[in-house]
Amino acid sequence: MDIDGLRLFVLAAELLNITAAGRSLGMGPAVASARLAKLEQQLGVELLHRTTRKVSLSHEGEAFLPYATEILAQLEAGCAVLGHDATEPVGTLRFAAPSSFAQRHIVPLLPMFHDMHPGITLDLRLSDTRFDLIEGSFDLALRSAPLTDSSLKGRKLAEDPRILCASPDYLVHHGTPSGPDDLARHRFLSWGDLSARDMTNGQTTWRLDPKAMSCRAIFDDGASMRIATVAGAGISINSVWSVARELRDGSLVQILPEWRLNDRSVLWLVYPRSNVLTPKTRLFIYFLIAHLDTGWTDPPAAG
Numbered sequence: 001m002d003i004d005g006l007r008l009f010v011l012a013a014e015l016l017n018i019t020a021a022g023r024s025l026g027m028g029p030a031v032a033s034a035r036l037a038k039l040e041q042q043l044g045v046e047l048l049h050r051t052t053r054k055v056s057l058s059h060e061g062e063a064f065l066p067y068a069t070e071i072l073a074q075l076e077a078g079c080a081v082l083g084h085d086a087t088e089p090v091g092t093l094r095f096a097a098p099s100s101f102a103q104r105h106i107v108p109l110l111p112m113f114h115d116m117h118p119g120i121t122l123d124l125r126l127s128d129t130r131f132d133l134i135e136g137s138f139d140l141a142l143r144s145a146p147l148t149d150s151s152l153k154g155r156k157l158a159e160d161p162r163i164l165c166a167s168p169d170y171l172v173h174h175g176t177p178s179g180p181d182d183l184a185r186h187r188f189l190s191w192g193d194l195s196a197r198d199m200t201n202g203q204t205t206w207r208l209d210p211k212a213m214s215c216r217a218i219f220d221d222g223a224s225m226r227i228a229t230v231a232g233a234g235i236s237i238n239s240v241w242s243v244a245r246e247l248r249d250g251s252l253v254q255i256l257p258e259w260r261l262n263d264r265s266v267l268w269l270v271y272p273r274s275n276v277l278t279p280k281t282r283l284f285i286y287f288l289i290a291h292l293d294t295g296w297t298d299p300p301a302a303g
Helices: 003-015 018-024 029-043 059-081 099-116 168-174 180-185 222-230 240-249 279-291
Strands: 048-050 055-057 091-097 120-126 140-144 152-159 162-166 187-191 197-200 205-208 214-219 235-239 253-255 266-272
Touching (some): 003 018, 003 059, 018 029, 055 059, 091 099, 091 279, 099 120, 099 140, 099 279, 120 279, 140 279, 152 279, 162 240, 180 205, 187 222, 222 235, 222 240, 266 279
Parallel strands (some): 187 214, 187 235
Antiparallel strands (some): 048 055, 140 266, 152 266, 162 235, 162 253, 197 205
């Protein structure tokens, strides 16, 4: 099978533009059109619908695309093993991450990554709602949870401790809890699932149940949770990476600092087990490990 034809098809499927895809691969419009037609003739199907106004994936093309991508990934990985990876990787890397984490810790690093790897385009899907890696055809994702899904492989990025926070203004008006039992009389900001969570001080475990508390607002976005907490809306659970800046500048205060959530959450860079770890994916993993500042893993000492 024509490997360059496969590359052309995959890129044209991304861009929905055969001419632009051919140009990026050093092919003129006529050559690109003929190359794609030859691939379709070999397969016996039309991969892309062409009209004078637009290009779109056919049903067969949509079904074939993940296999074509995997063939190219396998070839790229095989060449890398043989030492044929001297050239800079190119192409699009689909990466999913929580928006609240990405805004604070990944997006500011993009100029550096682009300068180091100009041939890689990052297709970022940022949401605190978790994506399905397999169905979404993602190359890589950032997850904060124990890695229990057997269909995924991963690389540990950092610990993800969770703590209770409130603003100084809130504490002035409502008082500071002296123990977990005091939380029931406070305004609480909860995550959307309203799930109960265990807290521990290293000796005792206490069950924090939002449904039994006075929940004044429910969030599905970490940045909004942080902003509401700073504004004095109540006490909330936050990852330390989300509030480390506010803890340092005093706009948030850690509540019950001897207590932490006992969920053993870890930040993982994960990818489908069936995927070959392509050079572009491997580069992005190494880049994040090297350049992310994980100084948030230990919250400031109380007092």
